[in-house]
Amino acid sequence: MTLKINGLVGGYSQVPVLKNISFEVRAGQVVGLIGLNGAGKSTTINHVIGLLTPQKGSITIDGVTLLASPEKYKSKMAYIPEIPVLYQELTLKEHIELTIMAYGMNKEKAWARARKLLKTFRLSNKLEWFPANFSKGMKQKVMIVCAFLTEADFYVIDEPFLGLDPLATRDLLNLIEKERKRGAAILMSTHVLSTAQEYCNYFVLLHQGKIRTQGTFEELRNSYQDQQASLTDIYLGLTQEVTDDE
Ligand SMILES: Nc1ncnc2c1ncn2[C@@H]1O[C@H](COP(=O)(O)OP(=O)(O)OP(=O)(O)O)[C@@H](O)[C@H]1O
Numbered sequence: 001m002t003l004k005i006n007g008l009v010g011g012y013s014q015v016p017v018l019k020n021i022s023f024e025v026r027a028g029q030v031v032g033l034i035g036l037n038g039a040g041k042s043t044t045i046n047h048v049i050g051l052l053t054p055q056k057g058s059i060t061i062d063g064v065t066l067l068a069s070p071e072k073y074k075s076k077m078a079y080i081p082e083i084p085v086l087y088q089e090l091t092l093k094e095h096i097e098l099t100i101m102a103y104g105m106n107k108e109k110a111w112a113r114a115r116k117l118l119k120t121f122r123l124s125n126k127l128e129w130f131p132a133n134f135s136k137g138m139k140q141k142v143m144i145v146c147a148f149l150t151e152a153d154f155y156v157i158d159e160p161f162l163g164l165d166p167l168a169t170r171d172l173l174n175l176i177e178k179e180r181k182r183g184a185a186i187l188m189s190t191h192v193l194s195t196a197q198e199y200c201n202y203f204v205l206l207h208q209g210k211i212r213t214q215g216t217f218e219e220l221r222n223s224y225q226d227q228q229a230s231l232t233d234i235y236l237g238l239t240q241e242v243t244d245d246e
Pocket residue numbers: 012017035036037038039040041042043044
């Protein structure tokens with residue numbers, strides 16, 4: 001699976017938020033989308049999942065655009081939004097059943113996988129409950145269970161750590177690593193740079209709708225000319241340079 005974003009100009013109105021964004025996410029890669037508040041991370045993700053249409057440039061998954069083949073484009077993808085989206089009138093069990101139906105999965109295999117995920121995220125005894133009334137972290141866990149249930153080729157994860165307790169954060173990171181090793185591609189936006197440094201193997205640093213730099217951690221360190229620098233140091237240094245130039 002390869003996501004290719006090429007020369008993307010886009011946003012919510014005629015005035016673009018994203019200005020000529022190009023990067024790729026390949027099988028076996030966790031790509032960290034990093035940037036300050038308002039840098040354009042969620043806007044990029046909204047374009048990737050098809051909520052927004054490019055004004056210029058293209059987004060393809062294995063060579064296919066959303067417009068050319070919506071089913072092919074979307075069937076490869078599982079998305080975890082920053083703010084959990086749950087159905088008021090459905091129980092946790094029904095959310096899982098809906099996901100199984102939507103992705104056309106084998107029920108037995110999918111439920112076996114769901115049970116494991118529910119156990120990992122300590123939700124096994126909540127199947128008959130209504131997630132709309134769960135705490136923020138528990139709602140986030142439901143989104144994680146439903147997304148990872150699908151064994152997607154491509155995961156899009158928007159700021160997943162907000163509201164998760166340390167146990168759930170660890171379990172999610174283990175899951176991401178396991179899926180990456182299985183060959184999935186993962187695009188993840190986050191402000192938790194220490195975690196990103198450890199778990200992502202490629203970084204796209206966004207600033208004011210533009211890509212400030214991209215590469216592996218080693219490549220970022222080399223171009224920053226500081227072998228001891230952390231991702232936070234590099235990011236703050238680069239955004240500071242841009243702000244100073246203005
Ligand atoms: N629905 C919207 N309509 C119009 N403009 C929007 C909308 N959502 C975001 N924007 C604008 O797009 C720009 C980028 O916002 P975006 O949400 O992509 O940032 P972000 O990097 O995800 O920030 P954060 O870290 O705060 O989540 C901001 O200037 C924001 O005001």
